[in-house]
Amino acid sequence: MGECRVCNAPLELFLSFGRMPLADRFVEPDRVADEYLYDLAVGACPACWMVQLVDVPPPEVVFPPDYPYRSSASQRMRDHFAAIASRLRRLARHSRDPFVVEIGCNDGAMLRTLARAGVRHLGVDPAAGAASTAHEYGVDVLEAFFDEEVAARVRDERGPADVVYAANTLCHIADLHGALRAIDGLLDDEGILVFEDPYLADIVTATAFDQFYDEHVYYFSLAAVGRMLEPCALEVFDVEHLDVHGGELRCYVGRKGRRPVSEAVRRTLAAEQVSRLVDLDGLYDFSRRVDAVRRQLRELLEELHAAGRRVVGYGATAKSATVTNACGIGPELVEFVCDSTPEKQGKLTPGAHIPVRPPEAFADPYPDYALLFAWNHAAEIRRKEHDFEAGGGRWVLYIPEVAISPP
Ligand code: TMP
Numbered sequence: 001m002g003e004c005r006v007c008n009a010p011l012e013l014f015l016s017f018g019r020m021p022l023a024d025r026f027v028e029p030d031r032v033a034d035e036y037l038y039d040l041a042v043g044a045c046p047a048c049w050m051v052q053l054v055d056v057p058p059p060e061v062v063f064p065p066d067y068p069y070r071s072s073a074s075q076r077m078r079d080h081f082a083a084i085a086s087r088l089r090r091l092a093r094h095s096r097d098p099f100v101v102e103i104g105c106n107d108g109a110m111l112r113t114l115a116r117a118g119v120r121h122l123g124v125d126p127a128a129g130a131a132s133t134a135h136e137y138g139v140d141v142l143e144a145f146f147d148e149e150v151a152a153r154v155r156d157e158r159g160p161a162d163v164v165y166a167a168n169t170l171c172h173i174a175d176l177h178g179a180l181r182a183i184d185g186l187l188d189d190e191g192i193l194v195f196e197d198p199y200l201a202d203i204v205t206a207t208a209f210d211q212f213y214d215e216h217v218y219y220f221s222l223a224a225v226g227r228m229l230e231p232c233a234l235e236v237f238d239v240e241h242l243d244v245h246g247g248e249l250r251c252y253v254g255r256k257g258r259r260p261v262s263e264a265v266r267r268t269l270a271a272e273q274v275s276r277l278v279d280l281d282g283l284y285d286f287s288r289r290v291d292a293v294r295r296q297l298r299e300l301l302e303e304l305h306a307a308g309r310r311v312v313g314y315g316a317t318a319k320s321a322t323v324t325n326a327c328g329i330g331p332e333l334v335e336f337v338c339d340s341t342p343e344k345q346g347k348l349t350p351g352a353h354i355p356v357r358p359p360e361a362f363a364d365p366y367p368d369y370a371l372l373f374a375w376n377h378a379a380e381i382r383r384k385e386h387d388f389e390a391g392g393g394r395w396v397l398y399i400p401e402v403a404i405s406p407p
């Protein structure tokens with residue numbers, strides 16, 4: 001069944017998708033036979049309430065040097081990271097020569113702003129391709145998985161960090177206690193850890209089952225985050241709810257008792273109790289809604305296919321690997337997926353083997369329906385693709401429920 005990686009209690013399994021491919025492993029058309037598969041199952045810990053994957057593939061397999069995801073792929077996220085960069089600078093003001101470390105800096109979407117401002121910084125990321133783009137933007141990058149040894153080396157060579165930042169990275173690290181010990185060792189006494197990851201409350205509310213895939217090992221609630229920080233005597237002193245990546249929780253963490261704990265922290269913890277986030281019945285109820293959405297989406301696509309309608313996918317997101325593989329959606333139902341990431345184009349989507357084409361293919365000619373896999377970028381995409389809708393095209397949505405828009 002599996003044990004909680006945070007507190008070792010037996011996990012309660014509430015969601016299971018069967019064998020799945022790696023969500024960001026796009027396949028060369030002549031290499032479909034070599035796909036890595038693993039069991040995607042999600043458990044909750046009834047002792048510390050950490051929701052987590054039961055089995056995870058090794059990090060070297062999930063994040064190879066040619067990992068294709070780019071944080072800067074949308075205007076929305078570029079703006080988001082520029083804004084948090086300024087915020088982190090202000091947070092590090094107490095230091096005479098602030099030093100900011102980002103774990104999982106990817107293509108430097110955040111650190112490029114600090115590099116431009118001349119702030120002392122370091123990005124740590126194992127993905128060589130993304131790191132080399134960061135480097136072109138003047139970002140100082142160490143190509144490595146962040147662990148205690150790397151953190152100790154960074155501290156020895158550059159001194160303690162005033163701010164450690166991790167966006168969509170901490171929830172990727174299976175050895176959470178190791179990562180937290182590494183952060184603890186790297187942070188200055190007055191230092192602050194800021195991390196942001198998909199928020200369990202948003203996943204449950206929106207039935208966003210596509211957030212479950214190999215890279216997301218943990219699905220944080222504030223209740224579980226508090227418990228996971230205890231061994232390092234760290235605590236969350238402030239939180240923000242972010243409207244990116246389908247809803248995220250950003251936590252501001254410092255050494256215990258060092259700063260006043262904000263009202264937002266107390267409010268968020270209370271709301272989690274009320275919304276049955278830390279409640280097995282609530283999670284089983286969520287699981288039944290997931291099954292219904294999976295069935296309805298597949299049925300809708302089969303109906304459109306039977307009616308001779310052309311459907312293409314929009315955004316070859318990591319999340320879409322769960323949707324296509326969990327719902328049984330292949331190239332017979334979705335002709336191709338368009339995506340702006342050059343590293344994904346010309347390949348096939350993981351497991352489902354739907355061809356990935358550049359964005360220009362979308363209008364050549366427009367399909368009848370577009371399945372919006374990149375639903376977290378809906379506003380940006382629908383603005384950009386207004387000609388599609390103006391010409392009678394319609395979006396197929398499945399978050400928070402299966403729908404066609406305009407109806
Ligand atoms: P994300 O949801 O993990 O940020 O991934 C979004 C994916 O969608 C990424 O592969 C880039 C792609 N994308 C497009 O192809 N066109 C767009 O307009 C946007 C915003 C994203």
Ligand code: ZN
Pocket residue numbers: 004005006007008009045046047048049050
């Ligand atoms: Zn636990």
